[in-house]
Amino acid sequence: xxxxxxxxxxxxxxxxxxxxxxxxxxxxxxxxxxxxxxxxxxxxxxxxxxxxxxxxxxxxxxxxxxxxxxxxxxxxxxxxxxxxxxxxxxxxxxxxxxxxxxxxxxxxxxxxxxxxxxxxxxxxxxxxxxxxxxxxxxxxxxxxxxxxxxxxxxxxxxxxxxxxxxxxxxxxxxxxxxxxxxxxxxxxxxxxxxxxxxxxxxxxxxxxxxxxxxxxxxxxxxxxxxxxxxxxxxxxxxxxxxxxxxxxxxxxxxxxxxxxxxxxxxxxxxxxxxxxxxxxxxxxxxxxxxxxxxxxxxxxxxxxxxxxxxxxxxxxxxxxxxxxxxxxxxxxxxxxxxxxxxxxxxxxxxxxxxxxxxxxxxxxxxxxxxxxxxxxxxxxxxxxxxxxxxxxxxxxxxxxxxxxxxxxxxxxxxxxxxxxxxxxxxxxxxxxxxxxxxxxxxxxxxxxxxxxxxxxxxx
Numbered sequence: 175x176x177x178x179x180x181x182x183x184x185x186x187x188x189x190x191x192x193x194x195x196x197x198x199x200x201x202x203x204x205x206x207x208x209x210x211x212x213x214x215x216x217x218x219x220x221x222x223x224x225x226x227x228x229x230x231x232x233x234x235x236x237x238x239x240x241x242x243x244x245x246x247x248x249x250x251x252x253x254x255x256x257x258x259x260x261x262x263x264x265x266x267x268x269x270x271x272x273x274x275x276x277x278x279x280x281x282x283x284x285x286x287x288x289x290x291x292x293x294x295x296x297x298x299x300x301x302x303x304x305x306x307x308x309x310x311x312x313x314x315x316x317x318x319x320x321x322x323x324x325x326x327x328x329x330x331x332x333x334x335x336x337x338x339x340x341x342x343x344x345x346x347x348x349x350x351x352x353x354x355x356x357x358x359x360x361x362x363x364x365x366x367x368x369x370x371x372x373x374x375x376x377x378x379x380x381x382x383x384x385x386x387x388x389x390x391x392x393x394x395x396x397x398x399x400x401x402x403x404x405x406x407x408x409x410x411x412x413x414x415x416x417x418x419x420x421x422x423x424x425x426x427x428x429x430x431x432x433x434x435x436x437x438x439x440x441x442x443x444x445x446x447x448x449x450x451x452x453x454x455x456x457x458x459x460x461x462x463x464x465x466x467x468x469x470x471x472x473x474x475x476x477x478x479x480x481x482x483x484x485x486x487x488x489x490x491x492x493x494x495x496x497x498x499x500x501x502x503x504x505x506x507x508x509x510x511x512x513x514x515x516x517x518x519x520x521x522x523x524x525x526x527x528x529x530x531x532x533x534x535x536x537x538x539x540x541x542x543x544x545x546x547x548x549x550x551x552x553x554x555x556x557x558x559x560x561x562x563x564x565x566x567x568x569x570x571x572x573x574x575x576x577x578x579x580x581x582x583x584x585x586x587x588x589x590x591x592x593x594x595x596x597x598x599x600x601x602x603x604x605x606x607x608x609x610x611x612x613x614x615x616x617x618x619x620x621x622x623x624x625x626x627x628x629x630x631x632x633x
Contacts, residue, residue: 175268175361178625180409182185182287185530186468187481187485187493187497187500189500189504192481192497192500192501192504193253193341193504195338196340196344196477196504197473197475197476198285198340198341198344199335199340199343199344199473199474199477200470200473200586201274201344201347201348201474202340202343202344202347202470202473203469203472203473203476204354204466204469205344205347205350205351206348207347207387207465207469207472208462208465208466208469209466210322210351210354210355210380210383211234211462211465212462212463212466213354213355213358213365214354214358215227215230215231215459215462215527216374216460216527217358217362217363217376218230218362218376219397219526219527219528220362220363220529221362221363222374222529222530224374224451224452224455224530224532225303225305225306225309226309226372227455227458227527228302228306228451228455229302229306229307229309229310229373229439230298230310230313230376230458231454231457231458231461232297232302232306232310232443232447232454232457232458233310233313233314233317233331233471234298234442234458234463235300235439235440235442235443235458236296236300236440237314237438238312238436238439239322239433239436239437239440240285240289240321240431240453241324241436241438242284242331242433242435243285243429243436244278244280244281244324244325244328245320245328245376245428245432245435246330246422246428246432246433247274247277247278247329247332247422247423247424247425247429248274248278248280248329248331248423248534249327249329249337249425249428249560249562250425250428250562250567251270251271251273251274251329251421252332252336252423252479252480252563253330253424253480253483253562253563253564253565253567254270254336254337254338254420254421254424254480255267255333255336255478255484255583256480256484256487257483257484257487258270258487258562259336259337259338259484259487260310263404264368264403264404265335265399265404265405267333267404268337268404268405269414269494270331270336270417270421271310271330271395271404271423271564273414273417273418273560274320274329274332274421274556275326275329275330275331276418277329277418277421277422277425278323278325278326278328278329279322279326279329280309280322280604282323282324282325282326283322284321285318285321285325286318286319286322287318288427289314289317289318289321290315290318290319293310293311293312293314293318294307296314296390297310297311298583299441299444300440300444300447301444301448302362302443303447304450305390309373312373312374312529312612313373313374313376313377314377315377316378317377317380318375319377319379320377320384321385321426323381323385323388324384326384326388327384327387327388327391329390330392330395331343331346331391333395333620334391334395335476335477335479335480336480336483337401338480338484339632340477341404341445342394343531345527346387346390346391347387347399349385349386349387349390350383350384350386351383351481352380352385353379353382354380354383357378357379357382357383358375358376358379358551359374360375361375361376361379362375362376363375364377364439364535375577376623377486377550378512379460381394381439382619391621392533400496401412403423403608404454406416408611414469424565424567425570427567427570427603428562428570428571429572430566430574430575431558431573432574433576434574434578434589435574435578435612437519437578438608438611439461439515439540439608441514441583441586442457442580442604442605442607442608443457445586445587445589445590446601446604446605447629448458448590449597449600449601451590452463452532452533452536453533453536453597455527455528455532455539456533456536456540456601457601457605458527458538459524459527459537460537460539460540460544460605462542463516463523463524464516464544464545466552467515467516467545468512468513468552468555469512469514469547469550470504470505470512471508471509471552471555471556472507472555474504474505474556474559475558476554476559477501478497478498478501478556478559478560478563479559479560479562479563480563481494481497481501482494482497482498482559482560482563482564483564483565485497485564486563489509490610493508494560494563494564495623498556498623499519499559501556502553502556503565505552505553505556508540509548509552511547513545513546513548513605513613515544516541516542516545517541517542517546519544520538520539520541520542521534521538522540524537524538524541528531536597536601539598540598540601540602540605542600543602543606543607544606544609547606547609547610548609550609550610550613550616551609551612551613551616553613553616553619553620554612554613554615554616554619555627556622557616557619557622557623558574558615558619559569559623560623561623561628563576564628566622566627566628568597569619569622570619570629571620573615573618573622573633574615577611577614577618578611580613581610581611582607582608582610582613585607585611586604586607586608589604589607590604591601627628
């Protein structure tokens with residue numbers, strides 16, 4: 175046992191280096207994924223309207239699905255740029271950024287049009303109450319602009335991460351979150367001379383946030399001296415249809431696998447909606463708190479992509495495997511702390527988002543049970559990232575797609591139709607279906623990594 179541990183520690187990147195890469199990524203994900211919706215939900219909850227709060231949550235579930243689609247191309251780009259950077263093919267890295275930028279911009283614009291003109295239909299499809307849909311549609315239309323800007327911004331962050339710069343995205347996310355919080359507070363509640371815009375103020379704050387982040391990212395990439403080696407001309411002038419096809423080809427499986435998993439949240443919304451507005455509000459609170467608790471694993475899932483891709487690019491498969499094992503151990507240790515905190519402080523945490531004490535009786539006990547199930551999720555997160563870093567994106571796509579549509583959807587539908595009178599039990603079974611599903615995925619990913627095939631993908 176001691177020999178195996180020494181072998182793991184000796185190969186790959188050091189734990190110190192892994193934590194050095196992880197900490198900025200952890201902070202970045204906190205700024206991008208977790209804190210904004212938590213703070214936004216708290217501010218919207220200050221309006222003391224469960225209907226408005228529920229509309230925000232249902233819209234964000236659909237937007238989360240789109241953001242996961244947005245991540246597909248940058249994730250593929252990290253794998254490609256990481257390999258080129260590891261092989262010291264610096265000019266190709268610059269070309270990859272140009273291709274990534276234009277690809278994300280075009281796809282983001284298409285989604286903007288779909289959401290802007292289909293906002294009302296989206297709410298009707300989810301099955302939310304009419305009053306809630308009327309509250310949420312104007313918000314969703316404005317957020318479509320934010321989705322376009324999100325797609326564009328991720329191309330720059332993908333480039334920086336692929337060349338092992340996780341600190342700059344962290345600082346940019348910190349600035350972006352600060353901008354969002356200030357404008358969200360002022361526009362939603364009508365502070366400092368601004369008129370109260372309610373829910374739509376949140377969408378406007380997001381637009382301002384991403385404009386600031388994109389501006390800083392472009393300025394940084396253009397002026398940083400160390401990045402001159404990547405560009406012989408301005409990155410927007412790089413566009414090669416063959417490279418774009420290759421990028422899209424690698425992205426599509428990622429888009430399908432991320433979309434499959436993210437669509438589960440939309441399905442959960444539809445299954446929980448008939449339980450009423452208090453169940454809808456509980457779902458949003460628990461979802462946001464769970465995403466906060468699992469942030470350590472999300473950060474490790476991001477860096478394992480380039481830790482694996484750079485090691486394989488340098489012809490060091492043993493180092494890649496050691497990195498995966500180190501990341502798994504570190505993730506597990508941190509999740510014990512964060513999820514334990516949710517369990518012991520569930521009532522206190524829920525009370526922040528329920529000032530009128532309307533749904534705490536459902537959300538607080540459900541949060542405890544769901545927190546225990548989150549452990550099933552982190553294994554598949556880390557292993558899916560490792561497989562993407564190796565270019566084995568089709569395996570991740572197939573497992574997630576078939577698991578979501580052949581296992582999760584029948585299971586959640588079955589639980590939703592059971593004549594269970596206890597609302598907490600029914601809610602936990604419906605929501606818990608998601609984590610039963612991710613646990614199954616983790617088993618399949620682990621089996622794949624135990625074979626030599628996963629590390630021999632040519633990207």
